[in-house]
Amino acid sequence: MKIFTIAWRNLWRKPWRTVISSGSIFFGVLLSTFMTSMQYGSYESMINNVVKFYSGYMQIFTEDYHENKTINNTFIFNGSIKQIIEDEPKVTNYTPRLEYFSLASSENLTKGSIIIGIDPIRENMVTGLKKWVEKGRYLSKDDDAVLIATDLAKYLNVGVGDTIVLYGQGYHGVLAAGIYPVKGILNFPSPELNKQFIYMPLNSCQQLFSAPNRLSSLVLMLHDNYQLPSALSHLKSKIKPPFMIRSWEELQPGLVQMIEGDKAGGLFMKSILYLIITFGILGTILMMVSERKRELGVMIAIGMQRYLLSRILFIETFFIGLLGAAAGIIVSIPITYYYYLNPVPLEGDAAKTMIDMGIEPYMYFSIQPDIYYVQAVVVFIITLFIAVYPVIKAYTLSLTSALRS
Amino acid sequence: MNVIEIKGLTKIYNTSEVIVKAVNGIDINFEKGEFTAIVGPSGSGKTTFLNMLGGLDKPTSGKVIIGGVDVWKLSSRQLIDFRMNNIGFVFQSYNLIPVLTAGENVEFxxxxxxxxxxxxxxxxxDLLEAVGIGNRINARPSKLSGGQQQRVAVARALASKPEFILADEPTANLDSTATNSLLELMSKMNKKYNTTFIFATHDQRVIDKAHRIVTIEDGKILSDECFERD
Incomplete structure (x- = not known):
């Protein structure tokens, strides 16, 4: 007669009680998994938006450029940096950029703008820039033209086929000036970008600023955010001064803080949920031990060592946790997977707010394995905590009072 | 040959209001194969005496020596093992483990x-057949009558081949047919295995079967008589 058999049969002495106790864990795990999946899905969506929209997962630039983003602190893209990037298997793509400020003018109107020189093909592979072209056409490598963001175009009163003048300071203080036709109008989901961005082919941009072969940054892409820590640490060990590499987390500290804040809120909610479950199960266990006091006393009286008895009681508690957690995880997997494949579209003001923030108006779900196994670990810890009571009871049970009960 | 030697056994309960001497300095010996009834009115100290004798309740003072071992000098773990190997218990309410079948209760x-x-x-x-319920080996206690459950309890008490069996009011919840049948059974087991049986009881039918009757009152032995029985 294994102690497992006794523990298992004890569970089913009052099947409804076991079902209700395990059921509370089941619903707790299901709800918590669903919440976490939705939470992580929204983070992944936000990170995706930021990373795939502009910043990439990592950027390489010079230490001086990091301190002072002037064109004088740009660098020449040489073979050694290229080799390091191409040797890193987790990097799926990269794109060079030369980014600086300039005045943009048309007839009597002038506005400060951000000029970004890009490799049109690589940039489109990394950030999908082409999809934001609202009017006109996307750039090709040899163009000597620009793509202008829609609000800036409206301000300057220019359209496709019109020309704008870019005027500013180039490398080492030389005059930077050029006249460029507008090849396309970009409409980003972010009002801030729509007010100030101008894209042009890298060569044209380098000529404009008299900075041949110079780049301000290299934007690196990975398959997903989970590969970031190892890729970043690997590349950091290889990239030596004057170059440096920074992750999107370091480049976008505001987003990281927002996610951490939201995670803390979610953790608080889940803690309350699990606290309620803990007390629910504790109540069941207290009752289970209390009504079997005499039986436990008899088992010790006839020769069962207290440690064996405590093992039985622990296994019973553990089984309740295991049943609930396993059922919760098993049921939550297909549900979250369904929503992972079919994100919930948002409507109304919520959708508008998200669009204004440059985020697609969908409620995304994540299916990262840790969402599921963390629940199992949490339930296991709760079970351990609750199981302390019957274990203590088994060790401190007074035989005479138990037999009299 | 003495199986059990009891010297100056005392149990004092200290409540907030009064001090109760439940067992008051009992000296007594039990021999191998005895069939003894401890009798006395309710509250006389029979159960307390039996509990101390069985290593379930610690005496305030005195000694319980079983087979040369001073029981109350054993550690908690040693005492549990000692009970398992030397003492069989039959309780008033049978106290079988409800999730185990009759056979499993005995085997446990x-x-x-x-x-x-x-x-x-x-x-x-063998034991379940000996107590007459070999055909109910796979039945759970809830499916057995009170008499059948008490028979299983006797089989369980005998299973570990103990030196002696302590039975606290074993017939209290049984009807007269079941009581007679159980007493016949215990008497048979006593003869067959030469196991010492000590009962705490005030059931006259049990007393009539006993070879030795020890009367306790106010925690003291009032009389100790031996009888020749068939």
Whole structure:
């Protein structure tokens, strides 16, 4: 007669009680998994938006450029940096950029703008820039033209086929000036970008600023955010001064803080949920031990060592946790997977707010394995905590009072 | 030959209001194969005496020496093992483990003793047949009558081959047919295995079967008489 058999049969002495106790864990795990999946899905969506929209997962630039983003602190893209990037298997793509400020003018109107020189093909592979072209056409490598963001175009009163003048300071203080036709109008989901961005082919941009072969940054892409820590640490060990590499987390500290804040809120909610479950199960266990006091006393009286008895009681508690957690995880997997494949579209003001923030108006779900196994670990810890009571009871049970009960 | 020697056994309960001497300095010996009834009115100290004798309740003072071992000098773990190997218990309310079948209840103690499976199975079968319910080996206690449950309890008490069996009011919940049948059974087991039986009882039918009757009152032995019985 294994102690497992006794523990298992004890569970089913009052099947409804076991079902209700395990059921509370089941619903707790299901709800918590669903919440976490939705939470992580929204983070992944936000990170995706930021990373795939502009910043990439990592950027390489010079230490001086990091301190002072002037064109004088740009660098020449040489073979050694290229080799390091191409040797890193987790990097799926990269794109060079030369980014600086300039005045943009048309007839009597002038506005400060951000000029970004890009490799049109690589940039489109990394950030999908082409999809934001609202009017006109996307750039090709040899163009000597620009793509202008829609609000800036409206301000300057220019359209496709019109020309704008870019005027500013180039490398080492030389005059930077050029006249460029507008090849396309970009409409980003972010009002801030729509007010100030101008894209042009890298060569044209380098000529404009008299900075041949110079780049301000290299934007690196990975398959997903989970590969970031190892890729970043690997590349950091290889990239030596004057170059440096920074992750999107370091480049976008505001987003990281927002996610951490939201995670803390979610953790608080889940803690309350699990606290309620803990007390629910504790109540069941207290009752289970209390009504079997005499039986436990008899088992010790006839020769069962207290440690064996405590093992039985622990296994019973553990089984309740295991049943609930396993059922919760098993049921939550297909549900979250369904929503992972079919994100919930948002409507109304919520959708508008998200669009204004440059985020697609969908409620995304994540299916990262840790969402599921963390629940199992949490339930296991709760079970351990609750199981302390019957274990203590088994060790401190007074035989005479138990037999009299 | 003395199986059990009891010297100056005392149990004092200190409540907030009064001090109760439940057992008051009892000296007594029990021999191998005895069939003894401890009798006395309610509250006389029978159960307390039996609990101390069985290593369930610690005496305030005095000694319980079983087979040369001073029981109350053993550690908690040693005491549990000692009970398992030397003492069988039959309780008033049967106290079988409800999730185990009759057979498993009997086998359970041998499992704790670490006996091989084959031996356990055979002895379980033999004992349940000996107590007359071999055909109910797979029945759970809830499916057995009170008399049948008490028979299983006797089989369980005998399973570990103990030196003696302590039975606290074993017939209190049984009707007269079941009581007579159980007493016949215990008497038979006493003769067959030469196991010492000590009952705490005030059931006259049990008293009539006993070879020795020890009367306790106010925690003291009032009389100790031996009888020749068939």
């Amino acid at each position: 103690i041998m499992h704790l003793q670490g006996k091989p499976k084959k031996e356990r199975k055979q002895r379980t079968k």
